[in-house]
Amino acid sequence: MALKMKTAILTGAVTLVAAISGLAYAAGGGGTGDYKMEHKHWHFKGAFGTYDKAAAQRGYQVYREVCASCHALKHLSFRHLGDKGAPFYNEDFPNPNDNPLVKNFAADWTIEDIDTETGDVIERSGIPADKFPPIYPNEAAARAGNGGGLPPDLSVIVAARGGGADYLYNLMLAYDSPKPDDVELTPGLYYNPVMDGGKISMAAPLSDGLVEYAPMMVKNDAGEMVEVAAPEATVEQMAADVTEFLAWSSDPKLEQRKSAGFMTMLYLLILAVLLWFSYKRVWKDVEH
Amino acid sequence: MSGHPSTYEPKYAATKWLDHRLPIIRMGADFMTFPSPRNLNYWYTFGGILTLCLVSQIITGIILAMHYVPHTELAFESVQRIRRDVPFGWLLQPMHAVGASMFFFAVYVHMFRGLYYGSYKAPREVLWIIGCLIYLVMMATGFLGYTLPWGQMSFWGATVITGFFGAVPVVGESLQQWLLGGYAVDNATLNRFFALHYLLPFVIAALVGVHVWALHHVGQNNPIGITPKTKKDTLSFHPYYTVKDAFAVVVFLLIFAFFLFYQPDALGHADNYIEADALKTPPHIVPEWYFLPFYAILRAVPDKLAGILLMLGAIAVLFVLPWLDTSKVRSMRFRPVARGFFWIFLFFCFILGWCGAETPDNMVPFLSVGDKGLNFTWLSRIATFYYFAYFVIILPILGLVEKPKDRPESITKAILGDSSHGAAVPAE
Numbered sequence: 001m002a003l004k005m006k007t008a009i010l011t012g013a014v015t016l017v018a019a020i021s022g023l024a025y026a027a028g029g030g031g032t033g034d035y036k037m038e039h040k041h042w043h044f045k046g047a048f049g050t051y052d053k054a055a056a057q058r059g060y061q062v063y064r065e066v067c068a069s070c071h072a073l074k075h076l077s078f079r080h081l082g083d084k085g086a087p088f089y090n091e092d093f094p095n096p097n098d099n100p101l102v103k104n105f106a107a108d109w110t111i112e113d114i115d116t117e118t119g120d121v122i123e124r125s126g127i128p129a130d131k132f133p134p135i136y137p138n139e140a141a142a143r144a145g146n147g148g149g150l151p152p153d154l155s156v157i158v159a160a161r162g163g164g165a166d167y168l169y170n171l172m173l174a175y176d177s178p179k180p181d182d183v184e185l186t187p188g189l190y191y192n193p194v195m196d197g198g199k200i201s202m203a204a205p206l207s208d209g210l211v212e213y214a215p216m217m218v219k220n221d222a223g224e225m226v227e228v229a230a231p232e233a234t235v236e237q238m239a240a241d242v243t244e245f246l247a248w249s250s251d252p253k254l255e256q257r258k259s260a261g262f263m264t265m266l267y268l269l270i271l272a273v274l275l276w277f278s279y280k281r282v283w284k285d286v287e288h
Numbered sequence: 289m290s291g292h293p294s295t296y297e298p299k300y301a302a303t304k305w306l307d308h309r310l311p312i313i314r315m316g317a318d319f320m321t322f323p324s325p326r327n328l329n330y331w332y333t334f335g336g337i338l339t340l341c342l343v344s345q346i347i348t349g350i351i352l353a354m355h356y357v358p359h360t361e362l363a364f365e366s367v368q369r370i371r372r373d374v375p376f377g378w379l380l381q382p383m384h385a386v387g388a389s390m391f392f393f394a395v396y397v398h399m400f401r402g403l404y405y406g407s408y409k410a411p412r413e414v415l416w417i418i419g420c421l422i423y424l425v426m427m428a429t430g431f432l433g434y435t436l437p438w439g440q441m442s443f444w445g446a447t448v449i450t451g452f453f454g455a456v457p458v459v460g461e462s463l464q465q466w467l468l469g470g471y472a473v474d475n476a477t478l479n480r481f482f483a484l485h486y487l488l489p490f491v492i493a494a495l496v497g498v499h500v501w502a503l504h505h506v507g508q509n510n511p512i513g514i515t516p517k518t519k520k521d522t523l524s525f526h527p528y529y530t531v532k533d534a535f536a537v538v539v540f541l542l543i544f545a546f547f548l549f550y551q552p553d554a555l556g557h558a559d560n561y562i563e564a565d566a567l568k569t570p571p572h573i574v575p576e577w578y579f580l581p582f583y584a585i586l587r588a589v590p591d592k593l594a595g596i597l598l599m600l601g602a603i604a605v606l607f608v609l610p611w612l613d614t615s616k617v618r619s620m621r622f623r624p625v626a627r628g629f630f631w632i633f634l635f636f637c638f639i640l641g642w643c644g645a646e647t648p649d650n651m652v653p654f655l656s657v658g659d660k661g662l663n664f665t666w667l668s669r670i671a672t673f674y675y676f677a678y679f680v681i682i683l684p685i686l687g688l689v690e691k692p693k694d695r696p697e698s699i700t701k702a703i704l705g706d707s708s709h710g711a712a713v714p715a716e
């Protein structure tokens with residue numbers, strides 16, 4: 001019986017793996033020319049992976065100072081930045097609306113609103129409860145400002161691309177690859193081998209030293225506040241940081257999910273062992 | 289409801305009173321003591337697993353429906369809101385999405401089990417047909433549900449599939465418009481898909497009730513396909529199979545939990561994280577993995593209508609299978625030749641799945657050199673041919689010509705050998 005059980009589990013596993021590899025095979029692809037995707041070891045991968053908070057905080061700075069001139073983050077509110085598992089979480093402020101950093105970030109954005117007294121359209125500075133505002137008033141304006149291309153919303157961008165975090169990271173780095181002759185560029189298009197077809201409407205957004213990183217205080221894995229020195233703002237560094245931030249934005253509950261997952265799997269495993277022995281006990285005198 | 293003599297004795301005045309009026313406790317008691325063949329293996333635990341899947345989908349689904357907004361402008365955002373802001377939404381939304389995959393995984397195991405042990409043969413034809421109906425409604429439910437998050441694959445999948453109705457001769461176009469509530473997949477479509485997606489699981493639940501009724505009327509088949517003859521051949525459902533099912537359920541939940549917590553997106557498509565855009569066709573439109581084999585059959589022929597007919601035929605053939613298989617021997621254990629064809633059939637089902645995920649014009653790796661050799665269209669044609677041949681040529685002929693192996697006289701003899709003075713079976 002134990003053997004049959006094993007075959008059953010094995011068959012099940014093989015079926016699932018086959019299904020997944022089929023999908024992965026279908027989802028893969030992308031990339032032109034000789035560009036080789038660099039597979040980075042992301043801090044949030046693996047069964048116990050968490051976001052690298054320092055990187056994600058710097059990533060927010062890159063988003064704010066660079067990407068946000070074109071790309072919105074419409075599914076996020078400022079308060080999300082201070083949620084548990086988010087880059088700026090601070091346990092002194094379990095309600096992220098009270099988190100001073102979050103308040104500052106929100107205040108740094110201009111939000112369109114209606115004056116309740118006069119009904120006029122006004123502009124005010126943001127509060128944590130606000131959503132990240134749109135960058136362009138409408139799609140036509142967004143296209144007009146980008147040579148016809150439409151900058152996608154970045155809230156779930158890492159989940160929305162087959163290659164995930166590696167895709168985004170490599171997209172930032174791949175701009176200086178030499179263009180093969182068979183890729184024809186029209187004005188407003190740039191060569192990027194990570195894009196399907198090698199063409200992209202976004203000019204290389206990063207260049208060395210584009211942002212100025214400052215040292216910051218973050219919690220290390222042992223839970224102590226430590227100062228993290230400001231790294232040099234190389235293209236690689238900024239690309240990795242903004243990817244970490246946008247990976248969080250795509251999957252903000254990853255840390256909760258993984259820790260709940262660990263407890264659940266442990267519980268189920270113990271239950272399975274107990275049930276296995278119950279089964280043995282109940283069937284003790286029955287040959288089958 | 290069950291076909292075995294009831295052994296329930298109400299003990300108290302109140303239960304006696306109730307038993308005369310509505311023997312509902314009796315029904316439950318008979319259910320729990322239902323005599324089940326003593327040799328059921330783990331492949332027989334999937335019925336219980338499926339029941340759990342259905343319950344889980346309904347519960348998570350109802351909660352999601354409280355927060356989901358069926359509107360083209362808001363649906364995508366409402367799913368994001370569920371995942372980001374609704375308490376436990378981060379758990380419930382993937383539980384429902386991953387749960388659908390697990391449900392289909394379990395139903396495929398359940399169905400192949402039936403094919404292997406000949407569970408569709410007399411007297412279980414109706415039980416099998418109800419199962420086929422359940423599967424049909426499950427497919428509809430899965431398809432409708434996938435439209436709701438209003439991602440690119442939702443929209444374009446719905447567009448492609450409903451587009452096939454347009455290929456129906458004469459009435460096609462009006463049929464398609466009637467289904468969509470307009471000329472294209474739009475808000476009216478999303479609203480009705482939501483309404484139907486909420487309705488169909490309860491249809492499934494009702495069908496499952498009838499399925500289990502039929503099961504209890506004819507009794508369960510078993511891995512050797514020999515009908516139980518004496519009390520010794522069976523065991524009470526509880527505690528023997530409750531404990532075995534419980535163990536299997538927990539192992540299944542471990543696999544479920546692995547995907548739910550660690551690979552929630554592995555079974556889906558990245559493009560569905562892009563909001564639906566009617567002006568931008570994704571480069572590859574693919575359905576969920578569990579529809580890929582049928583998608584491959586659909587695309588195997590160049591003619592749209594023929595493709596639909598083939599795909600419908602692939603499911604319809606299951607309904608008449610009890611009359612196509614001419615062999616009186618149920619279990620493949622005693623049909624070595626048929627067993628070989630069964631495994632080839634399973635293999636080609638996977639091949640069809642692979643073809644469904646690929647671009648038809650692409651060449652098949654290992655089976656082609658450069659642009660010479662087999663492409664996926666041809667591979668899916670071969671696999672489609674075998675799929676149908678298995679049901680309409682191989683099984684009908686094989687039953688007439690094959691020589692099955694000797695079968696044991698009874699389940700007990702099969703287990704204990706002919707000197708059946710072995711351990712007595714407690715009959716509870």
Ligand code: HEM
Pocket residue numbers: 331332333334335336338339342395398399402405407408412415416418419420421422423492496499500503507508509510
């Ligand atoms: C929601 C989906 C379904 C549920 C909840 C369900 C439930 C069950 C249960 C509880 C059993 C008894 C335990 C077992 O044999 O595993 C059973 C048996 C059976 N089911 Fe299903 N079922 C479902 C779908 C199907 C489908 C799609 C088919 C076939 C097309 C099917 C065909 C059968 C057959 C033939 C048996 C009898 C097996 C035997 O006695 O060898 N079922 N089902």
